[in-house]
Every structure is written in structure tokens, then in C-alpha cells.
Amino acid sequence: xxxxxxxxxxxxxxxxxxxxxxxxxxxxxxxxxxxxxxxxxxxxxxxxxxxxxxxxxxxxxxxxxxxxxxxxxxxxxxxxxxxxxxxxxxxxxxxxxxxxxxxxxxxxxxxxxxxxxxxxxxxxxxxxxxxxxxxxxxxxxxxxxxxxxxxxxxxxxxxxxxxxxxxxxxxxxxxxxxxxxxxxxxxxxxxxxxxxxxxxxxxxxxxxxxxxxxxxxxxxxxxxxxxxxxxxxxxxxxxxxxxxxxxxxxxxxxxxxxxxxxxxxxxxxxxxxxxxxxxxxxxxxxxxxxxxxxxxxxxxxxxxxxxxxxxxxxxxxxxxxxxxxxxxxxxxxxxxxxxxxxxxxxxxxxxxxxxxxxxxxxxxxxxxxxxxxxxxxxxxxxxxxxxxxxxxxxxxxxxxxxxxxxxxxxxxxxxxxxxxxxxxxxxxxxxxxxxxxxxxxxxxxxxxxxxxxxxxxxxxxxxxxxxxxxxxxxxxxxxxxxxxxxxxxxxxxxxxxxxxxxxxxxxxxxxxxxxxxxxxxxxxxxxxxxxxxxxxxxxxxxxxxxxxxxxxxxxxxxxxxxxxxxxxxxxxxxxxxxxxxxxxxxxxxxxxxxxxxxxxxxxxxxxxxxxxxxxxxxxxxxxxxxxxxxxxxxxxxxxxxxxxxxxxxxxxxxxxxxxxxxxxxxxxxxxxxxxxxxxxxxxxxxxxxxxxxxxxxxxxxxxxxxxxxxxxxxxxxxxxxxxxxxxxxxxxxxxxxxx
Numbered sequence: 001x002x003x004x005x006x007x008x009x010x011x012x013x014x015x016x017x018x019x020x021x022x023x024x025x026x027x028x029x030x031x032x033x034x035x036x037x038x039x040x041x042x043x044x045x046x047x048x049x050x051x052x053x054x055x056x057x058x059x060x061x062x063x064x065x066x067x068x069x070x071x072x073x074x075x076x077x078x079x080x081x082x083x084x085x086x087x088x089x090x091x092x093x094x095x096x097x098x099x100x101x102x103x104x105x106x107x108x109x110x111x112x113x114x115x116x117x118x119x120x121x122x123x124x125x126x127x128x129x130x131x132x133x134x135x136x137x138x139x140x141x142x143x144x145x146x147x148x149x150x151x152x153x154x155x156x157x158x159x160x161x162x163x164x165x166x167x168x169x170x171x172x173x174x175x176x177x178x179x180x181x182x183x184x185x186x187x188x189x190x191x192x193x194x195x196x197x198x199x200x201x202x203x204x205x206x207x208x209x210x211x212x213x214x215x216x217x218x219x220x221x222x223x224x225x226x227x228x229x230x231x232x233x234x235x236x237x238x239x240x241x242x243x244x245x246x247x248x249x250x251x252x253x254x255x256x257x258x259x260x261x262x263x264x265x266x267x268x269x270x271x272x273x274x275x276x277x278x279x280x281x282x283x284x285x286x287x288x289x290x291x292x293x294x295x296x297x298x299x300x301x302x303x304x305x306x307x308x309x310x311x312x313x314x315x316x317x318x319x320x321x322x323x324x325x326x327x328x329x330x331x332x333x334x335x336x337x338x339x340x341x342x343x344x345x346x347x348x349x350x351x352x353x354x355x356x357x358x359x360x361x362x363x364x365x366x367x368x369x370x371x372x373x374x375x376x377x378x379x380x381x382x383x384x385x386x387x388x389x390x391x392x393x394x395x396x397x398x399x400x401x402x403x404x405x406x407x408x409x410x411x412x413x414x415x416x417x418x419x420x421x422x423x424x425x426x427x428x429x430x431x432x433x434x435x436x437x438x439x440x441x442x443x444x445x446x447x448x449x450x451x452x453x454x455x456x457x458x459x460x461x462x463x464x465x466x467x468x469x470x471x472x473x474x475x476x477x478x479x480x481x482x483x484x485x486x487x488x489x490x491x492x493x494x495x496x497x498x499x500x501x502x503x504x505x506x507x508x509x510x511x512x513x514x515x516x517x518x519x520x521x522x523x524x525x526x527x528x529x530x531x532x533x534x535x536x537x538x539x540x541x542x543x544x545x546x547x548x549x550x551x552x553x554x555x556x557x558x559x560x561x562x563x564x565x566x567x568x569x570x571x572x573x574x575x576x577x578x579x580x581x582x583x584x585x586x587x588x589x590x591x592x593x594x595x596x597x598x599x600x601x602x603x604x605x606x607x608x609x610x611x612x613x614x615x616x617x618x619x620x621x622x623x624x625x626x627x628x629x630x631x632x633x634x635x636x637x638x639x640x641x642x643x644x645x646x647x648x649x650x651x652x653x654x655x656x657x658x659x660x661x662x663x664x665x666x667x668x669x670x671x672x673x674x675x676x677x678x679x680x681x682x683x684x685x686x687x688x689x690x691x692x693x694x695x696x697x698x699x700x701x702x703x704x705x706x707x708x709x710x711x712x713x714x715x716x717x718x719x720x721x722x723x724x725x726x727x728x729x730x731x732x733x734x735x736x737x738x739x
Contacts (some may be wrong), residue, residue: 004018004019004253005017005018005035005042005253005254006018006019006086006250006252006253007042007044007250007251007252007253007254008079008080008082008083008248008250008251009075009079009248009251010074010075010076010078010195010197010225010246010247010248010249011075011195011223011225011226011227011228011247012193012194012223012224012225012226013075013076013193013195013196013197013225014043014045014251015044015045015046015047015073015076015079015080016035016042016044016046016047016048016254017047017048017049017050017079017080017083018047018048018049018050019050019083019087020049020050020061021050021051021052021058025049030067032047032063032065033065033066033067035047036065036066037065042254044065045064045065045186045189046062046063046064046065046070046073046076046188046189047063047065048061048062048063048073048076048079048080049061049063050080050083050084050089053096053097054413054416056095056096056097056102057084057089057090057094057095057096058080058089058094058096059096059097059098060076060077060096060097060098061098062098064186064187064188064189065188065189066188066189066190068188070135070187070188071099071132071134071136071198072098072099072101072103072116072133072135072198073134073135073197073198074114074116074134074196074197074198074201075195075197075246075248076197077096077098077103077105077112077114078105078111078112078114078197078244078247079248079249080096080248081094081096081105081107081112081248082107082112082248082249082250083248083250084096085107086250088541092106092107093105093106093107094106099134100517100518101134103116103117108245110247111245111246111247111248112246112247112248113243113244113245114243114244114245115242115243116133116134116242116243116244117134117242118239118240118242119131119132119133119201119202119205119239119242120132121209122136124206124209128140129202129205129206129209129210130168131202131206133201133202133205133242134198134201135169135198136166137168137170137171137198137199137203138157138163138168138169138171139173139199139202139203139206140170140171140172140173141172141173141174141210142172142174143174144174145172145173145174145181145183150170150183150184150185151185151191153170153172154169154170154187154191154192155190157185158170158185158187167187168187169184169185169186169187169196169198169199169202170184170185171183171196171202171203172184173221179220179222180207180219180220180222181222181223182199182200182221182222182223182228183223183224184196184199184223186199192224193225194223194225195223195224195228195246196223197228197244197246198244200221200223200228200230200244200246201242203221204217204219204221204230205230205232205242207219208232208234208239209234209237209239213234214234214235214236215233215234215235216231216232216233216241217231217232217233217234218230219231219232226246226247227246228244228245228246229244229245230243230244230245231243290420290507290508290511290514290515291420291506291507291508291511292506292507292508296506297418297419297420300419300482300506301415301418301419302434303474303477303478303482304411304414304415304418304474305411305415305434306434306470306473306474307374307404307407307410307411307470307474308407308411308434308435308438309434309435309437309441309470310378310404310407310438310467310470310471311351311404311405311407311408311435311438312435312436312438312439312440312442312587313438313439313441313466313467313470314347314351314400314404314438314467315347315439315442316438316439316442316443316587317442317445317446317463317464317466318343318347319442319443319446319565319583320443320445320447320449320580320583321460321463321464322340322565322566323449323451323453323565324449324453324457324459324460325340325343325460326339326340326453327453327455327457328388328453328455328457328460329390329393330455336689337689337690337692337693338690339390340689341688341689342394343394343397344685344688345681345682345683345685346397346398346682347397347398347400347401347404348678348679348681348682348685349398349401349678349679349682350397350398350399350400350401350402350403350404350405351401351404351405351678352405352674352675352676352677352678352679352681352682353402353405353678354401354403354404354405354406355405355406355408355409355671355674355675355678356671356672356674356675357402357406358370358405358406358409358410359409359671361374366485366486367410367413367414367417367485367486367489368414368478368483368485368486370406370410371410371411371414371474371475372475372478372479374403374406374407374410374471375403375475376471376475377399377403378399378400378403378404378467378468378471379468379471379472380399381395381396381397381399381400381403382396382400382464382465382466382467383396383465384396384399385397385400385464385465386460386461386465400467401678405674405678408674409671414486417486417487417488418486418506420506420507436588436590436594437587437591438470438587439586439587439590440584440586440587440591441466442463443580443583443584443586443587444584445462445466446463446565446580446583447580451574451576482505484498484501484502484505485498485502486502487499487502487503487515487516487519488519490502491519491520496516499516499519500512500513500516503515503516503519542672544661545661545669545670545672545673546673547711547714548610548653548657548661548673549657549661549674549676549680550676550677551614551653551707552653552654552657552677552680552681553677553680553681553683554680554684554704554708555614555617555618555649555653555704555707555708555711556617556621556645556684556700556701556704556708557646557654564582564583564586565579565583566692567697568582568583568639570628570697571635571639571642572635573635582639585643586646589643589646589647590646590654593646593647593650593651593654594650594654596651597651597652597654600651600656606656609651609652609656610652610656610657611712611715611716613648613649613651613652613653614648614652614708614712614715615648615708615712616644616645616647616648616651616652617645617649617652617704617708618704618705618706618707618708618709618712619705620641620642620644620645620648621645621701621702621704621705621708622701622702622705622709623641624638624641624642624645624698624701624705625698625702625705626698627641628696628697628698628701629696629698661673688700691703
């Protein structure tokens with residue numbers, strides 16, 4: 001497994017930083033200590049993960065070199081702010097969270113100014129001060145700093161009876177003329193570091209307290225790695241408005257290769273077995289979790305995710321009904337392909353429009369009410385589509401698509417707000433799994449369509465109205481069984497008691513206040529950053545997002561879902577039973593591979609996943625091009641190749657594309673990519689019957705194969721282009737291997 005790392009330092013205090021917005025890095029003790037080892041790994045004082053955490057710009061997860069967690073790391077925080085700028089997350093200001101607390105930072109020239117929370121005084125004596133500035137520090141003044149053995153002193157203090165349980169960072173400072181020199185021993189590193197940001201904060205505060213320096217103060221401290229500046233306001237020993245300013249410099253870009261061995265494979269198998277054991281026993285030990293019940297939490301998430309079941313169903317239910325619709329609406333022979341394409345495409349046009357415009361629903365509704373509104377409108381659209389009027393059918397399918405597309409925005413926000421942290425990993429299973437189940441239901445209902453439909457057939461109305469069941473169940477649960485808005489919404493409305501009540505429905509009583517405080521910390525929305533695809537900052541990343549959005553449809557998956565009945569009828573010589581069974585295998589195959597795909601980002605980069613995924617999609621298409629030219633070809637091989645194509649698609653684009661796109665561009669960019677994906681789906685759906693009529697099914701497979709091959713070339717030759725800021729273009733690339 002190859003992972004890309006970025007090396008930064010703040011006054012010589014060095015860190016490995018990982019862009020982990022896809023949550024693909026195993027942050028276990030072995031990996032962290034291995035990477036931070038200066039002899040057998042990359043080497044660093046600590047490791048930092050950057051992850052998504054709405055509504056902040058990002059979340060910072062910090063680990064010491066021994067794998068232990070810590071509070072705030074001031075030097076690391078400055079480094080990750082500069083890193084966030086280099087990958088386009090921020091401009092000049094940052095709003096982030098670490099350890100459940102909120103921080104702000106400004107980029108000032110070559111430095112970063114970090115605004116920290118007010119300190120906590122644990123103990124102030126004439127000999128030392130113990131101050132928590134995000135991490136606990138003990139501060140001593142000395143007159144012989146240069147000759148002090150800081151490593152030994154720090155070790156002795158950390159192994160003393162008073163501090164051996166939790167440890168503490170140890171700081172010694174000395175005045176030399178008007179200058180202040182500082183040296184720090186960091187717990188977790190077990191050694192002196194060249195600088196410590198929170199140590200500089202604690203030392204500056206201790207100096208102000210001991211020397212009674214009141215008012216606005218600026219204190220410069222000289223560490224072995226450089227100058228750190230602390231600014232604060234001291235109002236009669238009440239310290240406020242504290243900031244830390246210093247560098248956070250880029251060092252190099254590193255590709256680190258983990259080679260698998262037999263032991264690591266066995267350990268992964270054991271982890272998977274233990275994971276499913278936890279699921280069978282309730283997932284997590286009751287004594288360790290803060291929420292009341294896994295089952296309750298999963299029911300709430302599952303109910304919301306019915307919106308994705310609607311998405312899967314709406315893409316597939318027309319497929320087995322096409323021949324019946326042709327007869328019921330009495331399409332002329334030269335109109336069949338046009339109307340089949342239009343009815344397939346219009347739902348994708350609606351979905352693309354809905355996914356983009358869903359953000360404006362919040363101007364009129366709360367999140368819960370927006371979901372209920374989309375359910376009600378979907379039910380009305382279903383009823384319109386079964387009136388027997390062709391125009392109302394087309395309009396109804398557009399509205400169903402619109403509301404289905406809106407689910408792509410509404411449901412993830414709801415899941416993020418209500419799912420406890422230990423269960424959030426299952427959200428992707430809900431989303432992908434319920435979408436596949438929706439496809440499966442559509443194909444099962446399609447079993448009852450006849451090969452020789454009649455104009456008075458009424459069964460199609462039941463199939464077209466079936467989404468009313470999904471929408472009715474979800475809205476009933478949202479309205480009667482779990483009628484709460486999100487806690488964030490209640491806090492925005494200053495309804496603290498209702499926010500507490502909503503949290504108490506899920507969490508145990510003793511953790512309600514803690515969760516409420518977490519929600520308070522993330523309540524303030526982050527600054528809106530203008531999204532301009534023409535800037536260097538976004539141009540290449542937006543290009544990547546568009547390519548993935550296009551390939552998701554141009555690879556041919558939409559036609560497999562919309563026209564599989566036609567394809568399988570040709571392959572089975574119009575055997576209705578075999579066609580229905582093969583249709584049913586599509587969602588089963590998709591669900592199985594979607595589950596498997598959840599493990600791929602842990603062992604492969606996204607470039608590798610997409611590169612081999614699109615190659616696995618286009619090769620079967622080229623083989624199908626040749627086989628379908630000859631009617632006597634082995635149809636079993638044709639069917640196997642179709643499912644091989646679907647498997648590679650589900651393992652790559654079907655499961656990983658939106659995770660990657662979300663890490664490339666801001667929310668507005670995601671909406672634009674979703675719009676492009678749905679509209680390209682509509683284009684393919686509209687033109688597929690016409691192309692099949694003109695070029696036969698073989699020509700269609702060839703076109704999809706060509707698009708796939710062009711995508712493969714893009715991932716091989718173009719995808720690695722970096723779009724860093726001008727100052728980061730001279731990257732040092734280091735190849736390291738760990739056996």
C-alpha cells in the first residue's frame with residue numbers, strides 16, 4: 001500500500017501530515033510509531049491527520065511519535081494550517097477543530113498566527129507553574145539553561161510519583177539580557193524537541209503571572225529551532241486573547257510504501273472477523289459507548305437512508321416495464337426508441353437539477369421538514385405519472401428524479417448530525433446498500449411484466465407508484481416516531497432545551513451535556529470561500545472531479561441499469577425467466593462489490609483504484625464488441641463479461657468517486673460535478689436506443705470501451721498533476737519503502 005505524506009516543521013519541531021479526508025489511514029499504534037521512527041521510517045516528532053469535519057474547514061488529529069494522543073500541538077497546528085492552504089481548503093484564514101475544541105488561525109506573511117483558548121491554571125508556586133494551554137506543561141526558570149540536561153530532567157519529572165500516571169511536558173527558560181531562551185521536553189516524544197508551541201504559550205503566561213506584566217503583552221521566545229511569538233492580554237492575572245505566531249514550513253513530499261506480508265494479511269483477516277463478531281454482539285461494548293443503543297441509532301440512520309433506496313429504485317424500475325409502456329401508450333414503431341430514451345433520460349435530468357438546487361431548500365425548510373417535503377412531492381409525482389397521460393408521465397418522472405437527486409444532499413447531512421461517531425463508518429454501507437436494494441426491488445417487481453403486454457395492463461401503475469411506500473415510511477417515522485430536528489438547528493433557533501432533548505433521545509444521560517458542548521463548538525458555520533474553477537487553486541482538482549463525474553456515466557453503467565432487460569433478452573433469446581434472474585443479480589453483484597470496495601482505500605491509492613477500475617471496465621466492453629458481432633457466440637461468456645464490467649465499476653467509480661470528489665472541491669463544486677454526472681447520464685440514456693438502432697449493441701459496447709480507454713489514459717498520464725501554490729512547486733519527492 002502506497003500513501004502520500006507531507007513533511008512540515010515548526011521551528012524544527014517536525015511532523016508527518018496526511019490528507020486523510022477519505023479516512024483511509026490506519027491510525028493504529030504500530031503504523032504511527034513505524035512512520036515516526038527516525039531510523040526505520042520517515043522520522044518525526046509527531047503525526048497529524050487532516051480530516052473533514054463539518055462545518056469546520058477541517059479536523060486535526062494529532063499523535064505523538066509513540067502513538068499516544070495529546071491535546072493541542074501548537075507547532076503542528078501552524079503546520080497543518082499551511083498544509084490546508086497548499087491543498088486549497090483555505091485561503092488566509094482557518095477555522096478548525098481538534099480534540100473537540102474550536103480554533104482559528106491567520107496566515108501572516110511567512111508565519112501562521114494561531115488563536116488559542118484561554119489557559120487553565122493548575123498550580124502556581126514560587127518554583128514552578130503548571131498550566132494547560134491545550135496540553136499540560138510545567139514551567140521552570142533557570143540561570144544555567146545551556147548546561148541543563150533537559151532530556152534527563154524531563155524524564156525524571158515524568159517518572160516521579162506526581163506525574164507518572166499521565167505525564168507532563170517540561171519547560172525551562174532563562175533570561176539572557178532582554179532575550180528569553182526556552183528548551184522543552186515533550187512527553188510522548190521522550191526527548192527534548194527543537195521547539196514546542198504550547199510550551200512557549202505556557203512559558204509566556206507563567207512569565208506574565210510571575211512578573212505581574214498586565215495589559216497587552218508580546219513575548220518573544222527563542223527556541224533551538226527558531227523564534228516563537230506569544231501575544232496575550234493579562235487583566236489582573238486573567239489571561240485572554242492568547243495567540244501563538246511562528247513558521248510552519250513545508251519540507252518535502254513523500255511516497256511511503258507498505259509491503260504486505262503474510263503476517264499483515266492474517267492480522268487483517270482477524271480484524272474483519274472481529275468486526276463482524278462485534279456486529280453480531282451489538283457492535284460495541286455497552287460500557288464503552290456513549291449512545292444508548294446501536295439498534296436505535298441504526299434505525300434512525302436507516303430510515304433517513306431510504307432516500308437512497310428511492311434513488312436506486314427510480315433508476316431501475318422503468319427497465320423491465322419498457323415493453324409494457326410502449327404498448328400502453330401506443331407508441332408508433334419509429335417513436336419507440338425516442339420515447340424510451342426520453343423516459344430514461346428525464347429522470348436523470350431531474351436528479352441532476354435536484355442535486356444542485358437542493359441547497360436552496362434550506363431557505364424555506366429545516367432539514368427534517370425538507371426531507372418530508374421531498375417525500376410528499378415524490379408521492380404526488382408518482383400519482384401524476386400513473387394517470388395514463390404521457391405528458392404527466394414525463395413530468396412526473398422529472399419531479400421524481402428531482403427529489404431523488406435532492407436526497408444526495410439532504411441524507412448525508414442528516415446522517416452526519418444524528419449518527420454516533422463509532423457507527424459513522426456504517427453510513428456508507430447504508431447509502432450503497434439501500435441503493436442496491438432499491439434496484440433489486442425494481443427488478444423483482446419486474447418479474448410480473450409479460451413478454452406480450454396488452455394495452456389494458458394496469459400492473460405498471462403499481463410499479464410506478466411503489467416509491468410512495470419508501471416516502472410514506474420515512475415521513476411517518478420523521479413526523480411521529482423521531483420528530484426531532486438536528487441539535488444544530490435547535491441551537492441556531494436558541495432552543496437549547498430541545499437540542500438537549502434531541503441528543504438525549506440517542507445518547508445516555510451522563511453524556512448529553514458533553515454532546516451538547518460538541519454541537520455548540522461546531523454550530524458556527526465556516527466562512528464561505530468563493531469557488532472559482534479558473535484559479536490555480538481549483539483548476540486541476542475540478543478537472544479531476546469532472547472527469548470522474550463523466551466517466552461514471554460514459555463507462556456504460558447507466559445503460560446497464562436502464563436497458564439490462566433489452567441486453568439480457570438478446571443474450572437469452574428472449575427467455576423472460578432468465579432475463580429476470582439476471583436482472584436480479586445486478587443489485588446483488590453491486591451490493592457485494594460495494595461492501596468489498598470499502599476496504600480498497602485502506603490498501604490502494606485512489607489513482608490505483610480508478611486506473612485499474614476503468615481498465616477493468618473497458619476491456620470487457622471491447623471483448624463484448626467482438627462477441628456480439630456474431631449471433632452464435634457463447635452467450636454465457638457475454639453475461640459473465642457484463643457482470644465483470646459491473647464488478648469493476650462497483651469496486652472503483654461506483655463506491656469511491658464521490659469520496660474522492662468531496663476531497664477535491666468545495667460543496668458547490670460537488671454540486672456541479674453531481675449535475676454533470678446526472679446530465680451525462682441523461683444524455684447516455686437518451687442516445688443509447690438510437691445508437692443501438694444505428695450501430696447495433698456491438699457498436700454501443702465499442703463506444704463505452706473507447707470512453708473507458710480514454711479514461712484509463714487520463715489516470716495514467718494526467719491524474720498525478722499537482723496544483724499546489726506557487727511556493728510549494730519545488731517539492732522534494734522521496735521514495736521510501738518499509739518491509
